[in-house]
Amino acid sequence: MSDPTPKKPSRIQMRNRRLILDSALDVFSRDGYGGATLDAIANGAGLSKPNLLYYFDGKNEIYVTLLSQLLETWLDPLIELNPDGDPVEELLGYVRLKLDMALELPAESRLFAGEMLQGAPRMAEHLKDELKPLFDQKCKAIQDWIDAGRLAPIDPAHLIFSIWSTTQHYADFGVQVAFLLDNADPAKGAQQHLEQMFRKLLQPIQQ
């Protein structure tokens, strides 16, 4: 009575909305928001365009739905960062997780990157509500570790930026990386390099 959409989705709805979002991820991440077309998305989902528009109100709604669903997955590893664990190992674990995500879900990473590149015009709200509080909270946790002498003194915010950028690079610039590495698998080298780099950065001076 109070809920504007009380009906639970049917099996067909579940299936088709999933098909559409899967196809949309392909198309949006490959062609960008502006380059993506409803025809391409409908085609990839195996539906007609009007049929697609039966499930979503328009291009923008598909895109926003996709991004906000993805944001959860994306922020999950950061949420897992445990203030009660060992600082260096917690952060190195986070690096490892983010790298794995970049390597296994490159389309998702590129979708976010594309939105950010354009100034996040369609995501600003979500970022404010979900990303910012989490970011501030984790910065504070890292600062506490530093204050306790359990971590080298670093700027928490820029540390997080460095983790994000270095790991996501393997997804967002994946074509370039593959090309420059002569199509060798980047996974192992990346893992070792990032582990080495962040371990050196984070390790507090032993006394």
Place this chain on the structure above:
Amino acid sequence: MSDPTPKKPSRIQMRNRRLILDSALDVFSRDGYGGATLDAIANGAGLSKPNLLYYFDGKNEIYVTLLSQLLETWLDPLIELNPDGDPVEELLGYVRLKLDMALELPAESRLFAGEMLQGAPRMAEHLKDELKPLFDQKCKAIQDWIDAGRLAPIDPAHLIFSIWSTTQHYADFGVQVAFLLDNADPAKGAQQHLEQMFRKLLQPIQQ
């Protein structure tokens, strides 16, 4: 006689091609290739659309011209990397230069990032001819430094990826960075953080 376009461009040509490319940089970097329109570019340049098409053969030619001109500027700092200089200082200098470029030319950085995100469909040739040889050459130079014990043992290719990703992050994800830093200027913090990180990574063990 052999040159297919021997005529040197008039002053008007120089001016208008420059106006168009400047506007195109704005539009392409903001809206992506697919989202950019000739009308928007023409508008930004203060020309009519047909007038714009008098100077360039089409949307694609504007885009490719822009990117290939930019590639030079972009690779310049890497070219400057001097194998005869001090390894750590040379590489830290490169980091500084790349960061300065990201902060001062964010639109250029985003334009490249957008092209890479989409798999560099319109830049593959240029990358093969200009980027790859330079990259291989500099990787070898870094490896020589390592072999001479003047640099910590790191994977040169992944080192370069880390430098690119961390510095360009401040341009490509500039909106996110500004938002998460509460619109504080990221320049100084970024500079200090990256210097600290790469110095620790690169410094060979003293004996």
Place this chain on the structure above:
DNA sequence: TCGTTGCTTTACCAAATGGTAAAAATTTAG
């Protein structure tokens, strides 16, 4: 079995977009 609801298709449409033809205006060279 019948009617209601939910899903899909067919047939469209208006606006936007990349691009062209050719006339008009302007600049430049002699």
Place this chain on the structure above:
DNA sequence: CTAAATTTTTACCATTTGGTAAAGCAACGA
């Protein structure tokens, strides 16, 4: 000053694109 060359405008056009209306079809509860 004039004629040729260059530059700009006006008037178009075909295609693509996001989106709609409404009819047809399928599923399901009573």
